[in-house]
Amino acid sequence: SQKIEQNSEALNIQEGKTATLTCNYTNYSPAYLQWYRQDPGRGPVFLLLIRENEKEKRKERLKVTFDTTLKQSLFHITASQPADSATYLCAWEEYGNNRLAFGKGNQVVVIP
Amino acid sequence: GAVVSQHPSWVICKSGTSVKIECRSLDFQATTMFWYRQFPKQSLMLMATSNEGSKATYEQGVEKDKFLINHASLTLSTLTVTSAHPEDSSFYICSASPGNIQYFGAGTRLSVL
Numbered sequence: 001s002q003k004i005e006q007n008s009e010a011l012n013i014q015e016g017k018t019a020t021l022t023c024n025y026t027n028y029s030p031a032y033l034q035w036y037r038q039d040p041g042r043g044p045v046f047l048l049l050i051r052e053n054e055k056e057k058r059k060e061r062l063k064v065t066f067d068t069t070l071k072q073s074l075f076h077i078t079a080s081q082p083a084d085s086a087t088y089l090c091a092w093e094e095y096g097n098n099r100l101a102f103g104k105g106n107q108v109v110v111i112p
Numbered sequence: 113g114a115v116v117s118q119h120p121s122w123v124i125c126k127s128g129t130s131v132k133i134e135c136r137s138l139d140f141q142a143t144t145m146f147w148y149r150q151f152p153k154q155s156l157m158l159m160a161t162s163n164e165g166s167k168a169t170y171e172q173g174v175e176k177d178k179f180l181i182n183h184a185s186l187t188l189s190t191l192t193v194t195s196a197h198p199e200d201s202s203f204y205i206c207s208a209s210p211g212n213i214q215y216f217g218a219g220t221r222l223s224v225l
Binding site: 036 | 113116118144146154155156158161203205207209212213214215216217218219221
C-alpha cells in the first residue's frame with residue numbers, strides 16, 4: 001500500500017522567510033496531491049492541488065511542487081507572516097472515489 | 113469556495129448516551145460526504161463515506177453499529193455516536209466535495225464524561 005509521510009516536527013521560522021514543508025511517498029506516484037491548512041480546533045481548509053504531471057503550482061505566496069523522481073511534494077510559504085502559523089497537511093486519494101488519506105501534518109510557527 | 117456547515121461545534125455528554133452531529137453542504141448538492149475523526153496531535157482518519165439514499169461505507173476497523181450515518185438528502189448527512197464512551201471523545205469532522213477538492217466543516221469536539 002501507499003505510504004506518504006510528512007515530517008511531524010514543528011517548523012519555527014522568522015517572519016519574512018520562506019517556510020518549506022515536505023510530503024514524501026514511497027510507492028506509486030499518486031495521481032494528485034492536495035495541501036490543506038488546519039488551525040487548532042478547526043476543520044482543514046483547501047489550499048492547492050497538484051497533479052502528477054504538473055511540476056509546480058502557485059497561489060499568491062504559496063507554491064507547491066511535485067517531483068516524481070524524488071517521490072516528494074514540497075510546499076513553500078514565501079514571505080511568511082505570523083498569520084501563516086498553522087498546521088499544514090498533505091493529502092492524496094488513497095482509496096479511490098474521492099476518499100482522502102492525510103499525512104500527519106506539519107506545524108508552522110512564524111515568529112514576528 | 114463551497115461551504116460545509118457542521119453542528120454542533122462542541123458537545124459534552126454522559127457515558128452511555130447518544131450524540132448526533134449534522135453536516136450540511138450549503139451551496140452545492142453532495143451525493144457523497146465523508147466523516148473523519150482526529151485525536152490530539154494526530155492526523156485525520158477517514159471513518160466512513162456517507163452516500164445519499166443508500167448505506168454508508170465504513171473504513172476497516174470502524175464499527176457501523178457504533179457510528180450510525182444517515183444521508184437522507186443531497187445536503188445533509190448525520191453521524192450518530194451511539195452509547196458513547198470516554199474513548200469516543202475526539203474531534204469529528206465532515207467533508208463534502210463538488211469536485212476533486214474536499215470542503216470541510218468546522219468540526220465537532222465531543223467529550224464523553
